[in-house]
Amino acid sequence: MNRFYIGYSSNIGLRLEFHKHPDTRKFTSNAQDWILYYKIDCTTKSQALAIEAHIKRMKSKVYIVNLIKHPEITTKLLEKYRDC
Template identity: 55%
Template structure:
């Protein structure tokens, strides 16, 4: 199984969704086809996968997901896609998650 941090984008809402999963295909299916009205991605039907980060462990993935969410910044998300070195720095910063 993979450990993936992923970012979805909805043009309809103009919003990003950041998540973590061990099974990206199953998770994408959940976001695109599930009918649970309480989940954030229910609000639109045009979610596109725009970015992924492969992580070495669940702990690393969850730490990176938390970091990206804590930034609360559209520009930060856009810069992650523009500048690969940001991803490398995140993977290094959270490579030893025993401190988290």
């Protein structure tokens, strides 16, 4: 995988289609092969946005890959941001 898109959505299928459509976004519509790599189920929108911001602040492809390799990272993120 070359690049990752990190974002919040309450409807993942719709969000993927949005990014694939050429009339919506120039950057994301350049690639038609977007796949869902990893999903974190959050209890609230504010928790999801806080975790999204955390992952983006990391600016690390390795960190994103490690989310799958080490499920305890996700558990810690959900705990850390549970009261958001």
